[in-house]
Amino acid sequence: MRDLTSPAAWSLPPPERGRVRGGGVSPAWAAAVALTIALAALALPARAQEPTPSDDEVNAIAKGLYCPVCENVPLDVCPTQACAQWRETIREKLAAGWNQQQIQQYFVEQYGGRVLATPPPSGLNWLVYLLPPVAFVVAAYFLWRTMRRWAGARRPAPSPDAPTDDPYVARLEEELRRRS
Amino acid sequence: MVANIGFFALVLAFAASLYGAAAAAFGSLRRRPAFVESGRHAMLLTWPLVTVAAAAIITLLLTQQYQISYVAAVTSRAMPAYLKVTALWGGQPGSLVFWSWLMSAFATAASLRRWDRDRELLPWVVVVTMVTLAFFLMLVIFFENPFARLWQSIEGQQVTAMFAPAGATPLVPVDGNGLNPLLRHPGMVIHPPMLYLGFVSFVIPYAFAMAAMVTGRTDDRWIRVTRRWTLVAWLFLSLGLILGGRWAYDVLGWGGYWGWDPVEIAAFMPWLSGTAFLHSVMIQEKRGMLKRWNLVLIVLTYALVIFGTFLTRSGVLSSVHAFAQSAIGPLFFGFIGLTLIVSTGLLLHRWNDLRSENQLGSLLSRESLFLLNNLLFMGILIVCFWGVIFPLVSELFTGQKVTVGPPFYERATGPLWAGLLLLMGVAPLAAYGRTAARLLGRALWKPALAAAVVVGVLIARGMTSPAALIGYGLATLTAFVTLFEFARGAWARRVRHGEGLLLALWRMAGRNRRRYGGYIIHLGVVLMAFGIIGIEMFQTETQGTLAQGEQMTLGRYVVVYSSLAQFDTPDDRNVARAVLSVYRDGRYLGELHPRRDYYYASQQPMTIPGVRSTLEDDLYVILVGWEPIAAEGATFKIYHNPLVNFVWFGGIVFILGTLVAAWPERETEPAAARVRSAAAPARA
Numbered sequence: 001m002r003d004l005t006s007p008a009a010w011s012l013p014p015p016e017r018g019r020v021r022g023g024g025v026s027p028a029w030a031a032a033v034a035l036t037i038a039l040a041a042l043a044l045p046a047r048a049q050e051p052t053p054s055d056d057e058v059n060a061i062a063k064g065l066y067c068p069v070c071e072n073v074p075l076d077v078c079p080t081q082a083c084a085q086w087r088e089t090i091r092e093k094l095a096a097g098w099n100q101q102q103i104q105q106y107f108v109e110q111y112g113g114r115v116l117a118t119p120p121p122s123g124l125n126w127l128v129y130l131l132p133p134v135a136f137v138v139a140a141y142f143l144w145r146t147m148r149r150w151a152g153a154r155r156p157a158p159s160p161d162a163p164t165d166d167p168y169v170a171r172l173e174e175e176l177r178r179r180s
Numbered sequence: 181m182v183a184n185i186g187f188f189a190l191v192l193a194f195a196a197s198l199y200g201a202a203a204a205a206f207g208s209l210r211r212r213p214a215f216v217e218s219g220r221h222a223m224l225l226t227w228p229l230v231t232v233a234a235a236a237i238i239t240l241l242l243t244q245q246y247q248i249s250y251v252a253a254v255t256s257r258a259m260p261a262y263l264k265v266t267a268l269w270g271g272q273p274g275s276l277v278f279w280s281w282l283m284s285a286f287a288t289a290a291s292l293r294r295w296d297r298d299r300e301l302l303p304w305v306v307v308v309t310m311v312t313l314a315f316f317l318m319l320v321i322f323f324e325n326p327f328a329r330l331w332q333s334i335e336g337q338q339v340t341a342m343f344a345p346a347g348a349t350p351l352v353p354v355d356g357n358g359l360n361p362l363l364r365h366p367g368m369v370i371h372p373p374m375l376y377l378g379f380v381s382f383v384i385p386y387a388f389a390m391a392a393m394v395t396g397r398t399d400d401r402w403i404r405v406t407r408r409w410t411l412v413a414w415l416f417l418s419l420g421l422i423l424g425g426r427w428a429y430d431v432l433g434w435g436g437y438w439g440w441d442p443v444e445i446a447a448f449m450p451w452l453s454g455t456a457f458l459h460s461v462m463i464q465e466k467r468g469m470l471k472r473w474n475l476v477l478i479v480l481t482y483a484l485v486i487f488g489t490f491l492t493r494s495g496v497l498s499s500v501h502a503f504a505q506s507a508i509g510p511l512f513f514g515f516i517g518l519t520l521i522v523s524t525g526l527l528l529h530r531w532n533d534l535r536s537e538n539q540l541g542s543l544l545s546r547e548s549l550f551l552l553n554n555l556l557f558m559g560i561l562i563v564c565f566w567g568v569i570f571p572l573v574s575e576l577f578t579g580q581k582v583t584v585g586p587p588f589y590e591r592a593t594g595p596l597w598a599g600l601l602l603l604m605g606v607a608p609l610a611a612y613g614r615t616a617a618r619l620l621g622r623a624l625w626k627p628a629l630a631a632a633v634v635v636g637v638l639i640a641r642g643m644t645s646p647a648a649l650i651g652y653g654l655a656t657l658t659a660f661v662t663l664f665e666f667a668r669g670a671w672a673r674r675v676r677h678g679e680g681l682l683l684a685l686w687r688m689a690g691r692n693r694r695r696y697g698g699y700i701i702h703l704g705v706v707l708m709a710f711g712i713i714g715i716e717m718f719q720t721e722t723q724g725t726l727a728q729g730e731q732m733t734l735g736r737y738v739v740v741y742s743s744l745a746q747f748d749t750p751d752d753r754n755v756a757r758a759v760l761s762v763y764r765d766g767r768y769l770g771e772l773h774p775r776r777d778y779y780y781a782s783q784q785p786m787t788i789p790g791v792r793s794t795l796e797d798d799l800y801v802i803l804v805g806w807e808p809i810a811a812e813g814a815t816f817k818i819y820h821n822p823l824v825n826f827v828w829f830g831g832i833v834f835i836l837g838t839l840v841a842a843w844p845e846r847e848t849e850p851a852a853a854r855v856r857s858a859a860a861p862a863r864a
């Protein structure tokens with residue numbers, strides 16, 4: 001339920017109204033396309049090559065990063081233009097031989113700790129990691145003590161073999177016993 | 181005119197709710213039945229009045245009255261009529277009216293049915309529901325008015341106000357912005373109402389709980405009266421969450437259904453406390469224990485419902501500044517705070533009357549396992565609440581913003597979910613009062629062995645992840661225990677009555693809908709767990725840019741890019757739609773059509789994945805981008821989502837189980853008598 005609606009800048013320029021593609025193409029466009037293809041054919045082998053580093057390598061790192069604008073949307077799936085640029089930055093850094101930690105550190109230095117998926121464990125941030133387990137352990141201890149107190153207060157006779165909380169089940173049990 | 185009628189109806193409803201609360205409280209305290217009756221009548225007025233207001237909004241939306249600010253914000257001419265109607269809950273003001281409408285309807289329904297039987301509780305139910313309603317109506321009237329119009333001030337600025345500011349002229353836009361495209365999905369059309377139904381239904385058990393504390397009826401009457409309300413509330417909340425997940429999967433285009441977003445968690449938290457409540461009330465009903473704890477849980481659930489309502493539409497928790505600037509943020513928090521103070525005060529006032537009637541028989545008993553269940557649910561709740569709140573805390577104290585993302589929640593709640601799965605397997609076999617470990621072990625060893633065999637098979641087939649193996653082991657244990665419980669009961673009936681197995685199953689579940697409905701819910705959870713573990717642990721993905729005719733491989737799948745077309749649609753969208761051929765193990769499976777829709781009016785794109793679904797897995801393809809000039813190049817992201825359909829399939833089973841549990845049972849007294857008479861000859 002992420003809200004992808006707020007940022008105005010998207011990775012693709014907004015289409016122009018009424019333009020239809022795949023159908024009629026103007027001669028100027030056709031010439032431009034032909035020229036591009038011809039140039040590409042000269043420059044590249046027949047099959048397009050994977051960019052180096054690959055999208056998957058970039059996404060593996062982008063998955064753990066969040067840009068400050070698109071809250072709660074990981075960088076690898078964010079469709080905004082700003083995030084596309086960040087991904088290109090990751091690609092450049094990877095190409096320059098940086099590792100994941102160095103790249104993360106670079107973004108933290110540029111934009112602060114909030115780019116990381118979880119708060120960096122320092123200072124007040126320790127609280128985010130410590131409070132839930134401490135609360136859980138305290139609650140568990142409290143529960144344990146309460147249960148001990150309750151159980152120690154009075155020990156009723158053990159109940160029969162199986163739950164007999166309602167008459168219907170009691171009857172089921174009875175029938176099972178007689179059968180065996 | 182319509183707007184004025186609607187606004188006037190809201191003001192009247194606000195006055196009626198305030199009067200209703202005051203009169204009912206006064207009448208009950210001073211023992212003046214006439215005032216109580218008058219308060220009830222005022223309450224009965226609120227529903228028709230809010231209905232008029234809601235109908236007025238729908239009329240304005242349908243008749244395209246764009247001078248109304250809300251209409252301009254959430255609809256546009258190109259939208260079909262059904263979306264215009266559902267735009268009622270497409271923005272904050274309309275959502276609040278919708279919430280109020282449900283609240284007044286449920287308050288009316290609750291009082292109509294039980295007015296004679298629970299005469300002393302109901303005045304306070306009126307008070308609590310009407311105070312809640314008055315709070316929401318106050319927000320609508322003073323801060324989020326859906327009937328406010330657009331004006332042009334003398335200085336030429338656009339102003340939003342109900343009535344004309346001095347010298348201002350009406351401003352009538354030609355067209356509206358249109359509903360957020362992300363919300364134009366069938367899942368989104370019903371998902372918010374389901375969540376709201378769940379939210380609002382939980383107010384009723386809370387109202388009865390408060391009434392019980394005010395009047396000193398500290399027995400389990402309030403729980404018995406509201407049992408079905410609670411189940412229905414929980415049903416709708418569950419349905420809302422599942423539909424929300426499906427919507428995210430279909431529309432948001434990131435390959436998943438749950439992203440631990442604060443808005444998701446806001447809807448999830450009341451579900452967590454509500455689930456704990458549903459389990460622990462059974463202990464109070466059966467054993468007269470946990471009275472205080474159940475009250476704490478229902479108060480907590482109510483507070484989380486209000487918190488969730490606030491969060492889901494406002495988004496102000498994203499920063500301290502957004503919160504401080506929003507008019508309704510502090511009000512919501514003030515209201516939640518007040519609720520907690522009053523509820524806690526009442527609870528302390530009745531503390532001694534709420535003593536347990538029974539003691540815990542043993543540390544190993546159904547009760548203690550239920551307590552453990554509550555502890556785990558509360559643990560998950562703490563993680564969720566703290567995760568949502570922490571960015572604000574951090575910003576407040578250090579000025580630094582932080583992100584608390586999915587890895588935090590997954591790591592922190594993973595072991596707790598595993599614990600819950602284990603409990604789901606063990607608790608149904610434990611007896612109330614006291615269970616001998618030996619007997620529990622005897623009941624458990626067969627299902628445990630079967631689960632161990634399953635884990636062994638998974639290891640043999642190459643699964644190495646310890647977390648996945650533990651998860652699947654616990655899930656299959658629960659599945660076997662639950663199925664065994666069904667089989668045992670049905671077999672006993674078959675032997676005794678000579679019924680066919682299916683008929684025996686049907687009749688057995690019909691006789692004890694709550695128990696067997698609960699078991700069906702557990703089976704639903706197990707199925708969902710299969711799916712969740714599958715996608716969380718074994719999802720794979722790849723991304724690449726393809727020229728026409730080129731291919732990309734992910735696992736056993738090969739995807740070939742055929743073509744891409746870009747065109748305008750009559751409903752004011754620009755669609756870029758790719759055609760891909762999918763092969764698996766060299767066999768042609770069909771075409772997929774991932775697309776990107778661009779909405780001109782709201783200037784928003786929307787990514788619709790192309791999905792090939794089987795029970796085993798989903799192949800989920802997103803169109804990430806394409807070359808605007810040459811149609812040849814396009815970038816795709818492909819996800820392989822193993823077992824994800826078990827999430828939806830399990831969700832359906834889950835909902836069916838809840839329906840079984842919530843279905844009204846026949847009177848219990850004659851059934852008990854039948855059991856006694858049937859058991860008598862056996863003893864003789």
